Amino acid sequence: EERKARERENEEIKTALCERIEALDFSKPSTYQEWDAMTKTILEAQEEWKKAGFAPRKTNTALFNRFRALCDDFFGRKSEFFKKTKNEFAENLAKKTSLCEKAEALAESTDWKKTTDAIVELQKEWKTIGPVARKHSDAIWRRFIKACDTFFDRKKKVNGDTRRAEQANLATKREIISRLNVIASDENTTPREQAIAEVQQLRKQWQETGHVPFKEKDKLQDAYREVVGTLFDKLDIKENRARMADFQAGIEASAGDSGKLSRERERLVRACEQRRQELKTYENNMGFFNSKSKNGDSIVREMERKMQHLKEEIAQISEKIKIIDSNI
Incomplete structure (x- = not known):
């Protein structure tokens, strides 16, 4: 009677374990962490099963088969997930490696506008690619960002140099306009031939001076044309x-x-x-x-x-x- 009582108690324990596992949704886990958490629950249930003794003979085998089928189903699903995820990680790694190679090929480009657009598109594409295995994650990201930073750092330096050159050109052209205005002023007493020679020299210097900041271009050009027109009329330059x-x-x-x-x-x-x-x-x-x-x-x-x-x-x-x- 005592043995039968223990077997009935064990039957209740094993039935409860089966019901606990059956209550889990094996289709829900979608990350490594979620699968690991559910795995812990399954392993704990297996340990409890081992500690429980035999159930009555007429139900013991059925309970064992029921519990074993649940565990097999879980671990089969987990194995499939890990296999599928491993393949996806490998594909994502290949895609990200390809983007790294493309970014590295552009890193030394001097076609600033076209290359900027191309690298921005690569960065957008990078965001659409899923994760890679953790052991590769940091390395592949550092490789990609290094190539992008190499280009943008070079572009920043060149743009800085360009801005400085444009500011220098702006100062030069303003000085040319100032000198032309002096020649055009009523107070100027320079002989005509000498004034014409100075005007021609300043016009030549203007043509040889490079670009100025875009926002200053039109205003500067208008001022230059106005004073040159005034001088052509004043000096009768035909x-x-x-x-x-x-x-x-x-x-x-x-x-x-x-x-x-x-x-x-x-x-x-x-x-x-x-x-x-x-x-x-x-x-x-x-x-x-x-x-x-x-x-x-x-x-x-x-x-x-x-x-x-x-x-x-x-x-x-x-x-x-x-x-x-x-x-x-």
Whole structure:
């Protein structure tokens, strides 16, 4: 009777263990930590099972098979998860290694805009890739970030150098405008020929001076054009007229060579047509820009300057063609 009583007690213990395991959701764990926590619960139940004695013969085998099937199911699922996760980790490692190689290939690039966009895309792609095995995680991340930092540190240094150079150019061009304003002032008593020579030298220096900060470009260019225009009027500098006179003298000297004049005329006709096409393109494109925005206004003004320059060139070329026609 005592043995039977112990067996019934053991039957209740083993039944409770089976029910405890059956209450667990084996499909729920999705991380190593969750699987480890559930594994601990299963192992504790197995230890309790071992401590419990036999249940009645008619139920003992059934209980054992029930408990064993539950444990086998759990460990089978765990093994499958770990196998699948291991494969995913390997795939993720391969993808991240590929991104590292791409970033390393770009690290020394000097195409700053294009490469910046490319590396930003690599960084976005990195975020979409899942984790890798912990033993590789830190190393692969350090490799990737090192390549990215190498490029951006170089870009930062170059941009710093560029900004310093632009500031130096800005100071130079402001000084040129200041000196031109002095020549243009009513108080200036410099002889005309000397003033013209100084103006030409300052204009040459302006052309040779590099870029200035973009936000200063238009304002500086407007100030320069204004003072140069004032000086051209004041000093009666007729560059185009002088160049046209030189051209006419050259054509008159070649008046006896009709072949040479015809070839020059054909060249000028092609050049004139090319500029007319460029002018037409600018006129068509003007409608695509919004001059109300800061950038749009800057683009429109730049296009207007180019259009005016093209019109002047077309007029000059047309005048040259007329000069040739009068000498053929």
